[in-house]
Amino acid sequence: MTIPFERSAERRDERLRALVAHAYGRVPYYRERFTLAGVTPSDIRSVADIGRLPLTEKRNLQERPIEEITDRTVDPDDLVSTMTSGYSGEPFVIRRTRAEQARWARTWLDDLLRAGLRTGDRVATIFTLREAQPDGIGTLSALKLVRETVVDCSLDPPEIHRRVAEIRPDFLRGMAGVVDRLAVEIPVAELRHIRPRVVWVSGEVLTTVARTRIGNAFGASVHNAYGTHEVGLLASDCPGGELMHLGRSDLLVEVLDHDGRPVEVSGSGEIVVTALDSFAAPLIRYRLTDVVTRGPDACPCGRAGPTLTHIEGRSIDYFEMADGRRIHPYRILGPTLAAAPWIRQYQLVQETRERIVLRCVPHGPVDDEAGRGLSKAVAPLLGPGVDFRVESVARIPPGAGGKVRAILSLVEPLATGRA
Ligand SMILES: [Zn+2]
Structure with missing residues (x-):
């Protein structure tokens, strides 16, 4: 030491x-x-x-x-x-206090700078309008050091795309899920015209699949930041590796x-x-109710200090089963999504301790066999006594705050015995 x-x-x-x-x-x-x-x-x-x-x-x-x-x-x-x-x-x-608020904003700004924000950049910010509060970049924008335009993330993806394409940002930042929606819905040829240098995402869990998809779709480096309204930035991507500092x-x-x-x-x-x-x-x-996985206490990039390898989501979204198990929904989604490339968008809802429904917006028409195949893939994990249903729907509406809650449990969690 x-x-x-x-x-x-x-x-x-x-x-x-x-x-x-x-x-x-x-x-x-x-x-x-x-x-x-x-x-x-x-x-x-x-x-x-x-x-x-x-x-x-x-x-x-x-x-x-x-x-x-x-x-x-x-x-x-x-x-x-x-x-x-x-x-x-x-x-x-x-x-x-104002000083505390300024320090909170500074934690985000520091990360935007680390991710590659530069003086003179055009910035497109895709967040809920309420979240586009002075978080440091607003100050830079007021000083005309950058030009920031906020785009409401609750708009339909084609409309978000239209606005972002108009802004032609050097630096694109937004909710991970919304930016990923653009990558899913808008043809790559159109997204590639936008040419941001950096895509900075936050506010939602960024899966490996989404990270790759966003990077490929925009042809830009993707920087993931994790933080909260309460404390500001907590962790963000190591520039040289896979861990989060x-x-x-x-x-x-x-x-x-x-x-x-x-x-x-x-x-x-x-x-x-x-x-x-x-x-x-x-x-x-x-x-904070988010579940994370600890990484080594020193990053291979040479930086001292703790790291995270994974941010899994919120503990309230764990599925508590009738037999007392607590299953992380990604464990259900892992085999499901791997087996179903036809799923364009999904919402996984635990309706009761015995019933889980996967609502899917498919890329095109799907037959019942595909749904049965998924149920079969998930059955060994869920075990007998759990009804896993796959439903095909046209649209999954975003919830409050403009976020589609991809994973949702309607089951009242059992007390965990913690203080
Ligand atoms: Zn590092």
Whole structure:
């Protein structure tokens, strides 16, 4: 371990102690939660003690009045409020001071620059209009350092394509699923006219298939970034490899298993964050509900610091089966999609613990045999007692926020026994 690393670890311990003391002293919600958990600030000496602090869910903060979740010495009216897109079905207002908001925006901007954004670029941004909030690039655009045009991602793909083609962006950024829809629906010959240097995607899980498809369709390099409304950018593509770098010095990131224990390298679990610099409305051991797989603690590219190999999606989207198993939907989709190149778009819905429906928009007419073939391919995974049906539909409408929820479980999750 190098000396600078030691020093930064010490500094992180110091910052965690300061945050915990602040939250305990000034934010009623945390004081109450810490007290219930039998923890006081003096119990938290270093990052190694973080497991003693209780976990917080979005729901815990949503159900409290603003005065209980913010620093009581700050006037809530002085804070910047931003609403999440409700991707998880839980719209949530995030509150930050102006300085905190600027730092949040900076995390995204830094990544856009790393991905290759340059002065003078024309930028097309395909997001929900609500999400096109000042996230750093807006500031550059206001200063005329770049020219950004926002395109509403809830439009039909041909219309998005028409607008993006008009913009002729050097830098195209957007929701992973929407950009992939363009790659699926618009002929490559037309997309190739757009000629962006970089396609930067975020906001949705990017599968390997989608990454390849987007790169081929646009003839550009694809950069994937993962972050949230709550904390900003968390991880993004290593420029030289397949891993994603995690490594904000102002965030403590934990990856926890179902029992709340940290997973080892290569293990998968839920990502939980502590924002060391957010004092107005602290986020301490905040559950993001996304499931990630830990990569090595140093990237082969030479960069020190933790990595992720995979972002699987949200834990709420796991399919809980009648026999108690929790199946990740990708495990169902893997063999399904491999066996069915005729599927143009799909929505996988777990309707009950015994019934899963795959709604497919096919490329062309399909016969019943194709659907039966898929059911057969998936049967060994699901086991007896689970009805897996394939339905052919003309269209899958996008949900709130403009995102098609490709994977959806209507089954109320069982309690996991976690704090
Ligand atoms: Zn790397």
